[in-house]
């Protein structure tokens with residue numbers, strides 16, 4: 001069964017600079033107000049329909065990300081946010097880089113940008129439902 | 131004799147916007163010991179900054195932290211412009227300060243919002259986030275970017291803030307001031323906030339001195355170590371600035387110090403906008419190339435002193451060392467939560483305002499063998 005509306009979102013920062021994290025957080029503020037779409041930020045991936053990942057996945061984080069992905073409810077949808085999550089961004093050849101995210105877990109929607117604007121993040125999350 | 135039991139928080143946790151693994155050893159509900167397990171946000175910032183031309187390194191330096199991007203730029207430029215003896219025009223100096231102070235406002239508002247969220251006051255969280263969004267609009271207007279401002283180059287700025295831009299900044303600050311005054315009043319008088327913050331996470335002045343704490347955390351213990359006051363740089367030389375200090379040293383004092391700093395920063399932006407000389411700062415190309423030299427420099431980030439060491443050899447950066455404020459304050463975290471009730475831990479940790487992403491450093495041990503570096507080798511950045 002696939003849902004059409006009101007996804008619950010869990011969020012994981014896999015080692016980014018905070019920029020993307022802040023823009024995800026900004027989505028919840030009164031201006032962007034994701035509650036309009038019934039989107040709610042949930043603590044545990046077990047309760048979430050969509051997992052939002054930002055940041056390069058560093059070596060220490062890799063197993064955590066897999067662990068969180070396993071807990072995610074079926075059907076699993078992952079939205080990768082920001083240049084870091086998509087390709088490694090400026091940290092591409094860093095010694096700590098174990099990603100990008102789609103090398104580790106399947107990704108449904110990519111949202112490019114450094115950091116992407118809240119509008120595109122919301123669009124990405126809604127796109128993942130289709 | 132009770133045994134302690136381990137209470138893990140993180141690395142993925144809704145109240146931590148960054149990955150941090152907090153291990154609390156608790157007896158009943160009292161925290162006996164705490165370990166902060168790091169490395170989840172490490173991405174080799176300093177490594178990334180090596181072997182680059184200074185202007186390219188600037189791009190990477192900004193991406194050290196999404197909250198205080200401009201402060202890293204300022205510290206880096208202060209260092210480089212210091213040893214390369216590059217003079218900057220007054221207009222550039224003030225433009226940089228305007229962005230930096232707006233950044234302090236946005237960082238403190240974000241912090242205040244998250245702190246209120248930790249205290250269970252989600253309405254205030256939303257209020258603070260609403261006001262913060264307006265500051266991001268100003269960034270958008272001034273620099274074209276919301277988060278990583280990228281507005282500066284060595285010796286100059288990328289764009290001239292027009293008269294309308296500055297007016298927009300001033301009117302936005304005006305429009306949020308009244309709200310912020312009333313939020314501050316609420317924070318100061320709200321029973322829940324007072325109950326949960328006063329006397330919690332107490333740091334004595336002596337401890338703060340011994341551990342070398344920086345920023346609002348130290349200023350809440352009546353230690354003035356504001357870089358903007360002690361060694362003014364760039365536009366701060368032209369502005370009048372009061373340090374906000376308190377004596378209590380607890381979570382409540384830290385909250386009020388930050389909120390008062392917001393008003394002080396607004397004041398600085400106003401001063402800077404009024405003093406800014408007319409004219410254009412469009413860079414003359416080529417921007418000065420920096421071939422050799424090394425130096426240190428510091429800037430006051432929202433969380434405290436941000437210290438950079440930069441060494442340039444043959445036009446490329448050979449070593450960049452960043453000492454971010456959270457790195458200086460982190461040593462106090464386990465001490466501050468020891469003996470506290472477990473329900474107070476989120477409030478105490480949040481009141482110290484951790485910013486993990488820019489702080490993560492690791493020593494890579496490739497083959498499990500340890501290596502000894504002499505201070506001379508470390509300074510040169512290479513092993514013989």
Ligand code: SF4
Pocket residue numbers: 015016017018019020021054055056081082083084085089113114115193196
């Ligand atoms: S994509 Fe840019 S803003 Fe996002 S985490 Fe990476 S460096 Fe930071």
